[in-house]
Structures are given as C-alpha cells and as structure tokens.
Amino acid sequence: MSMDAFDAGALSGLLVADFSRVLAGPYATMLLADLGAEVVKVERPGAGDDTRAWGPPYAGGEATYFLAVNRNKRSIALDLRDPAGLETARALAARADVLVENFRPGTMDRLGLGHDALRPLNPGLVYCSITGFGSGEGAGLPGYDLIAQAVGGLMSVTGEPGGPGTKAGVALVDVVTGLHAALGVLAALRHRDRTGEGQRVEVSLLSSLLSALTNHASAYAAAGVVPRAMGNRHPSIVPYEVFEAADRPIVIAAGNDRQFRALCEALERPGLAADPRFATNAGRVAARDVLVAELNAALAARTADEWFGLLTAAGVPCGPINDLAGAFSLAERLGLEPAVEVDGVGQVADPIRLGATPPSYRRRPPRLGEDDAWVREILGR
Template structure:
C-alpha cells in the first residue's frame, strides 16, 4: 500500500493541524505532497512549543514525507505560478477562511477552468455555508460548540476538553477518506469536485451513541468521568500504585472480574446480576471493587484480568506508552533524516498491509526547502530569474 497514491500530486495550502495531518496521510501512501506557504512562513504551528534546535515538535508531528515551497499568492506572479502548478496537480487542499481563495482569484471555479478534473478540499471550522461560515474554528472551540466538552470530565466537575486535538485528528482522517473517494469518482467521471469539510460537522458526527440517545430518546447525556454512562464496571480504579481501566462489557466479563478479585459471589447477587442491575447500584458496586483493587499494583491486576479475558489496561503516561512491549513490537516509532536535526523519530502511520507498514521516507521539510528545485524543474527558471523572484517577494 505504500505506493497506492504514486503519481498523485497534492498542493497543500493548509496550516496548523487538520489539513496537514490529512495530507500527511496521503503522503504516507505515496502521494507527492507539496506544502505551499508564504515567504517567511504562514503556518502558526511552526512557532508552537516545544522546540528542538528551533524546530517545532508540533510541526514535526504533521508534515513528514512532504516537500515545501514558498509562494506569495498575493502577487500576480505568485498566482500565475500557482495556476501552473494546478495544471499538473490532482488535488488542492486548503483551510483558509471561507471566500479567501475566491478573493485571491483562485477559487474552485477558477481552478476547474484551469484543470477540468481538479479536486479541491476546503477545510473550515464551520463549513462553506451557514450563519457561522466566516467564523474561525480551532479544535478546543469546536469541542465546546460541538458538545464533546460537555460530556467529558468528572460528574461534579467542569466540562473538559480532550487532551489531544481530537477534532483536528478526526477531520484529518475525513480529509484523506474524502479525497480517496473523490479520486475514485474522478477516475470514473472525469469531473472536478469541491469537498467542503467542517470541523463542527466532523465533531457532531462523532457524538455517536450520545447523539443517538438524544435523537431517539431525547436523552441528554451527562459527564461521568472515566465511567461509562450505560455500562458498569467500565471505568478506572485506583490500584496500589497506578489506576487501571476496566471495560467489562457484559455479564460474563463482570463474573470474571469478581473471580479474579476473589469475590465470585458478587456476580450472583441480585443487585449485580445484570448490567441493568449494576447501573442501578453503581456506587455500591464501585465501592466494593475499589476496596479490592487498591490492594495490589495495576500491572498485577492487568495480568490476572487479561488472563481471564477481561479488557483492561494500566493508565500509562507517555513515557510508559513508548516503553510498552506491544508498542515496541509493532515498531510504532520510525526514524528519518532531517536536514538540520539529523535522524529524528516519529510515530509511524498505523496502517499495516500484507505485513508491511507505510514508510517514513523523509522528515518534515524546512520552510521552502524545495522551492529552488521546483522553480528550476517545473518552470525552467535559472539562478538569475529565481533571484529576481525572491527580491520581488514572490518566493
């Protein structure tokens, strides 16, 4: 699968996370992804802490396997060069505010007149249409507006955002999925397509059972901390050292939990026999289970419960994640050569196909690292003409 998108050319005008992560997925599958930024840089993520010798680790997480070019789309020459690139491209990805490309004279109608089968993927906070289509949308704001924060956090605590930018990450997956679908349609119908992806739409679609509970039963879900609102025991318990997550999703698994804890009689009590009973007596059950879990370390409980077929796991910090034997066995960390930092590690694409993982061919590029080669190879510019373009602020 590593060359599934070989010969597919992507012009990546996106910034920050959802767009760059999405195009990185395409690059992992072999697409030629060219990042295009303003001279001097236009991606805020380049300036986000922490840094390694001046390079943002945040930027490094979203831009492997790509090339980089600077191009000023606010200049006539810059727009003309971009249009020439569009002629040779399959896909353009952007996440400007709605209408920005049109104001630059480079909107969808212009692009499809240049390349009749172009695929344009536009990513915004709230979509191309609607009363909020001009509002900027950042991940934590969308988590708030889209209902995710309201169901995240302790029952008696405040609404809490998820610890990673999950809306951006989910949206990046839809960037890749929608583009793959669009490529399939293009190959059949030879028509241009404009994909309209909204972070809010993605977040609302991810509400899953919470949305279904409301739409079908008018039930408004509430925060329940690490517990599941509809299943128990399906939560964390403090062990002698660290907490452990238990996901006993059915009555059989609950019986196995009680067996491991040395109290098989609990599974036979009327108040705990079925999940419905356990939900009604949640606090009583939790107290009983917690009184036993606290007696041994999390790793010991994890081993015993796993041996009895109960889904569980210690709550690991980031260091423990990368030291985890399963993570190491799956070789989730790959290295690549960076122009200034040397060999750098990154988390690989999780896809494994026919026992092969997708390669990490190149580290995230420095700003404009490939500008000269593109100007020479694609446009035939010489050193003097490139110097003039730089002086004029075009590249």
C-alpha cells in the same frame, strides 16, 4: 523531473497541492503523503506554517508540533498577495490531482484559487476545503479546535460531573476532521478513476465532531437525551471506568456479563456475579455506586501491574493509566513499532498497515521553502 520519478506507494503518482496549515489539513495531507502521494506544501515566505513557531518543545531547533504532521512533504514559499507567487500557485493547482485548503471560507475564491475558478483549468481536480463551521452561515466563525470542542458539545461530556467543561488533552477535533478529509479525498479519487471527473470535498470541524461523538450524539438525535459529563464513567456500561489498585489507578472495561463474571472470579469475589443486583448490565448501571465500592475494595489487594497481568489472562479488558513514555513502551513490547526516525527526526509511525503498499517514510518534515527549485522544475517554471 517527471511524475514517474515519484516514490512508489498506494497513492504514488498523485500530486497534492497543500494550501493548509496548523493541524487538520496538514494531518490529512501527511496521511496521503505516507501512502505515496507527492505533497507540495505552500507556505508564507519568512514565517511558514503557524506551527513552525508553536514551541516549546523543540527538537533540533524545530517545533515538535510542526514536525508531527508534515513529514514526506516538500515546501515552497509563495506570497499569494504577489502576482508572481499567485501565478505559481495557480500553475501548481492546475497540475495537481488533489488540492487541500483550510483558509477562511471565501479566501481562495478572492485569490482566484477557488474550486469554480480552477475547474476549467483542471477538471479532474479533487478540491478539499476544511472549515470550522461550514461555508454558509458559519463561515465567519473562527475554526479553532478549542472553540469547536466548546460549542460542539465535546467539553460538556468531558470532565467531572457538575464541573466546568473540560477539553480533551489533544486537539481531537482537528485530528478527526483531518481523517474525514483524507477519507473524502480518497472517495473522490475513486470517483475520478471511474469518470475522470474531479469534485469538491467539504468537511468542517463541527460536523466531524458531531459524527465523532457517536453514542452521545445518537442519544440526542434518536432519543432527545442530552448527555452530561460523567468523569471516567460510562453512561451505559458498568464496570467501565477507573478503579484504584494498591499503588495507582487501573481501568477496567467489562463490556458484557461474561467479562463481569470473569472479573469477579479473578478478584476472588464470585458472589458479586451471583448477586441479583449485578447479574445484568442494566442492574449494574442502576447499582453503580455500590458495585464500584465493592470492586475498589477487592482491587486494593494488588498493584495495577499485577492486576493487569491477572485480569488480562482471565479475559477481562483492563490496563493501567500510562503516561506517553509508558504508552510508547507498551507499543514497543507489543511489536507495534510506534516510532520511526526519518533523516534524524523522531516521528510517530503511521498507524495504517498495508500488506502490499505500506506507508513509507521518505523525507523529514521540510524546512521552509527548501523545495522551491524542485517544484518549479516539475511546473516548468
């Protein structure tokens, strides 16, 4: 089977050798696959990716965790400790345009699958390594999202003031790292388009998290300020937090003076906007507790859904706190088409919209080793 048979898309014609597992790497390679790349997922015989066993919940007997980040891929089961399996893996790497791996640093080198070993075989290979804490002094640290959230500062700014550190409700560091990995791969491919040369791409959980902490990280890097957890409050903007409507909480994010005045008008409390204490954002931050009490008193007059409609119409950013059922329902009402079905498997839609080469949903997440024959055919084995 020739490469010409690969499906069309922005990245069609590219072959990705995916030696990653769990979340950060598979998320990155799924994004590439959605955009047309042919991704071959290399898995352990008998067990496969760890997330195949991470349930419940299950859908059709398969862990939904695995299903979340592995569509549009093909699976081959290779024992990298076996000479025959290792030789097939080397043949795949020699044929690939991109290789993504997230083994502990040094593992791929010991297997003869490291960047330096593969470069003579495939000078155009874009080789992406995802680590927890880099390949230097942090190489021995375990690259788990929860550990990165803890030591990387995210838990220190999440949760209630004075309380214990709190993790985000999703493996956010893995996801952000996967996004950085995919972006790095695309940049390296652009360089290869111009020069014909591949290169190594390295991303780590810790570095990705520090970048993603944005304003918090900047507060420390630029001003030496160490932010602390503030619950649902924002350190620099008021009102920008959770409030209590008559029936349930609602979030209001009035990010400037105009939006604050519109909020006060909609609440029928124009005097708040005229109060010198609240006239500027800096004043509102200083008088946060007083202002929040006033706003909660006004918001108690209506339900969250009523305020959502009224405040949105007035140009005030806001929204009720939905569970995932409510979130999907909202996205559907807004025409965002948040879910797709791929060969009977429910999937979250790719969020990228492209006018000419949109993401495609060609194959369900693979069963372990189901594409062994296909992979060997394209490798001539």
